[in-house]
Amino acid sequence: MRTRYLLPLLAALVLAPTLAGARSVVTDPALPRALPADGPVSVEWTDPAQFSDIRFSNNRWEAQQGSWVAELARHLQQQAARRLPAGQQMEVTITDIQRAGRYEPWMGINYGHVRVMRDIYPPRMTLNVRITGADGQVLAEGERKLSDMSYLQNSTPVDTDNLRFEKRMIDDWLRRELPAPQA
Template sequence: MILRPALIAAVLALTLAGGAVAKSRNVTDPDAPRALPEQGPVEVRWQNPAQFTEIRYSGNSSEAKRGNWVEDLAQHLRQRAQKRLPAGERLEVDILDIRRAGNYEPWRGVAFNDTRFIRDIYPPRITLNFRRIGADGQVIAEGERKLSDMGFLSNANPLSNSDPLRYEKTLINRWLDRELKRPGV
């Protein structure tokens, strides 16, 4: 068998790359952000996700930690709030706790260790503090909100079935619709 230089280079590159496998990101990594970068009128911060109900009471905490879902939810909150927030106003949000829809059920066996079962007994819940500040610098509204939706399976938007955070995003959308209600709506 005659090996061509391009083939040799490709095999060598793959061999060397084998040791440089990227580590999977976890929301509890110490170097993971705890706030979105400051930009625009909406500021979103969060506590240590290791203390979130999602991880502390998960049937599979290592799987619950996986990914970037806290930051993804914070980005969604910012984007939706910016669209609804009147010009000149600011919104500051501290996410205190998250319990995602569904749960891991370890009693189902090893084959289902990384499977999140979505059932009505596992509704999404988010606890947050917020401050809405008017263009004049005065606080318009503030407080703690405990968001939950016991009917999340029947209330979800069927068009977003591929988004693993669709239930939590719907929860955020409904809160913003109530909290940032536009006059005359």
């Protein structure tokens, strides 16, 4: 009788680590650290384990879950490609990300996996940028520090994208960095 329950229990214990590891982890060294070259904008990033969002998180395990670094890089690449004048190239290296909000597990056992949004936890991002003209001449180069201190005032309750604050911050920066040509 006891062996009848023992076999499913052993199977569950063997499969548990496999199922738990099924979610992607941004700090996995086997993952690429750049997007495939696609058009005039190339985006790469340094080791996500060194990003502020993970290093200073109150729940490192939860902070490194998912593919949020690649998702933000893809958004940056697509939006910059739309705004970049014809013939120009843009190279971006993401060196740090602090997503909006923080984990506050001290609020209770049910809050360990909840990212709490407060004014004191704005999204931030540090980038190294290089923009070259069609002739290869460097038009702009340097470090850019992005932040959106009023991210909660500009939010819309219908937007359910987990990275909406960071994406809006990127969009705002691109509008300043690559203004639309005057008609």
